[in-house]
Amino acid sequence: MLSKKAQYSLYALVHLAKEYKNGPVLISKIAEDEKIPKKFLEAILLELKTIGIVNSRKGKGGGYYLIKNPEKVTLVEIIRKFDGAIALLPCVSDMYYEQCRNCNNEETCGIRSVMKEVRDTTVNMLSNTSLADIIRREENVLH
Amino acid sequence: MLSKKAQYSLYALVHLAKEYKNGPVLISKIAEDEKIPKKFLEAILLELKTIGIVNSRKGKGGGYYLIKNPEKVTLVEIIRKFDGAIALLPCVSDMYYEQCRNCNNEETCGIRSVMKEVRDTTVNMLSNTSLADIIRREENVLH
DNA sequence: CTTATAGTCTATCGGATAAATAGATTAATA
DNA sequence: TATTAATCTATTTATCCGATAGACTATAAG
Numbered sequence: 001m002l003s004k005k006a007q008y009s010l011y012a013l014v015h016l017a018k019e020y021k022n023g024p025v026l027i028s029k030i031a032e033d034e035k036i037p038k039k040f041l042e043a044i045l046l047e048l049k050t051i052g053i054v055n056s057r058k059g060k061g062g063g064y065y066l067i068k069n070p071e072k073v074t075l076v077e078i079i080r081k082f083d084g085a086i087a088l089l090p091c092v093s094d095m096y097y098e099q100c101r102n103c104n105n106e107e108t109c110g111i112r113s114v115m116k117e118v119r120d121t122t123v124n125m126l127s128n129t130s131l132a133d134i135i136r137r138e139e140n141v142l143h
Numbered sequence: 144m145l146s147k148k149a150q151y152s153l154y155a156l157v158h159l160a161k162e163y164k165n166g167p168v169l170i171s172k173i174a175e176d177e178k179i180p181k182k183f184l185e186a187i188l189l190e191l192k193t194i195g196i197v198n199s200r201k202g203k204g205g206g207y208y209l210i211k212n213p214e215k216v217t218l219v220e221i222i223r224k225f226d227g228a229i230a231l232l233p234c235v236s237d238m239y240y241e242q243c244r245n246c247n248n249e250e251t252c253g254i255r256s257v258m259k260e261v262r263d264t265t266v267n268m269l270s271n272t273s274l275a276d277i278i279r280r281e282e283n284v285l286h
Numbered sequence: 287c288t289t290a291t292a293g294t295c296t297a298t299c300g301g302a303t304a305a306a307t308a309g310a311t312t313a314a315t316a
Numbered sequence: 317t318a319t320t321a322a323t324c325t326a327t328t329t330a331t332c333c334g335a336t337a338g339a340c341t342a343t344a345a346g
Contacts, residue, residue, distance in 0.1 A: 001227070001228055001230065001231060001232070001233070002231045002232060003332095003333070003334090004333075004334060004335095005333085005334085007232060007245070008245070010254050011245045011246070011254065014253065014254060026292075026293095027292080027293075028292090034245050035244055035245050036245070037334080037335060037336085039335065039336055039337080040334065040335055040336085042293075042294080043335095045293090046293090046294075046295090056292090056293060056294090057292085057293085057342095057343075058291080058292055058293045058294085058341075058342045058343050058344090059290085059291055059292060059293080059342060059343025059344050059345090060290070060291050060292075060343070060344050060345065061291090061292095061343085061344070061345090062291075062292050062293065062342090062343070062344085063292075063293085064293085075257065079231075084144070085144055087144070088144060088145045088222075089144070089145060089150060090144070101178055102150070102151070102154045102177050102178050102179070103154070107284070108281050108284045108285060109281070110157065110276075110277035110278060110279075110280035110281040111153050111154065111157060111277055113280050113284070114218065114268070114269075114272050114276075114277065114280070117268060118265055118268050118269065121264055121265075121268070122261055122264075122265060125257070125260060125261050125264070126257075126261065129257050133253075133257075134253035134254055134257065135253060136253075137253035137256050137257070138251050138252070138253040141250070141251045141253075141256070146303095146304070146305090147304075147305060147306095148304085148305085169321075169322095170321080170322075171321090180305080180306060180307085182306065182307055182308080183305065183306055183307085185322075185323080186306095188322090189322090189323075189324095199321090199322060199323090200313095200314075200315095200321090200322080201312075201313045201314050201315090201320080201321055201322045201323080202313060202314030202315045202316090202319085202320055202321060202322080203314070203315050203316065203319070203320045203321075204314085204315065204316090204320085204321095205313090205314070205315085205320075205321050205322065206321075206322085207322090
């Protein structure tokens with residue numbers, strides 16, 4: 001399961017993607033619409049700012065807005081930011097690899113080989129899906 | 144990532160599958176070979192016993208042994224036992240479903256639709272792989 | 287230049303869970 | 317009946333998750 005942070009960030013980012021180029025959206029507006037605890041959402045958006053996906057403006061008329069093109073923001077990067085590895089085992093993770101301390105030979109280990117396939121297909125799906133894809137899915141299902 | 148319990152249980156069960164019908168294996172033997180903390184492994188095996196995958200015998204000549212055919216023990220049931228849902232979101236989990244409290248309509252939600260695909264392919268891979276498959280993978284890679 | 291607005295920073299909290307350990311007890315075998 | 321090995325109870329330690337509180341700072345409008 002994804003952490004609440006990762007889950008909330010997905011909903012918040014899709015919200016911002018829908019308002020792309022419409023100017024800033026209030027944290028409180030996002031929090032209310034997406035039913036996310038406001039203070040918690042603040043911390044999440046702040047983190048998303050540090051990786052250059054969103055930016056913010058203070059004061060009246062301020063709020064958060066997407067700065068990366070929604071076509072270019074993929075689910076995999078958001079999930080990795082908050083939850084780390086996609087892989088089910090450290091020894092099959094690309095980004096957070098750790099040597100296996102249970103098996104003797106990673107090359108021949110059967111468990112590892114299955115888990116590698118799982119990881120690869122999951123990463124594929126998540127990195128081929130952007131915020132724009134999400135929005136298109138919602139539009140397509142309506143007609 | 145899988146919990147340590149889930150990870151250890153996979154290694155322990157593959158070990159037992161290799162000794163299927165060779166009589167009981169000592170906890171301490173498994174612990175040593177698979178580099179699992181012995182006391183921790185005790186608890187894990189006890190849990191596996193409650194779901195009818197393994198059984199044990201006390202006293203001299205005792206230990207743990209697999210009672211289910213290695214062809215019939217799949218990775219998905221082991222992982223579910225220790226870590227619960229395979230899905231990344233509660234709203235796409237079959238076994239641990241919870242209604243989404245962030246989106247308004249699960250039928251049209253784009254995030255959910257992607258996550259459902261991820262879950263389905265992951266569950267497919269994990270439920271189509273048995274302990275026997277794992278062992279065959281290891282044998283095949285050696286020639 | 288002042289006031290209202292809205293994000294930022296620091297800090298902290300309870301609760302749950304994870305991972306591992308210790309020691310006494312019970313069951314099985316020879 | 318002694319030895320072996322699993323079982324039970326319990327406790328420990330650490331870490332993280334999810335959430336909240338309040339003071340601070342930047343912005344824009346009037």
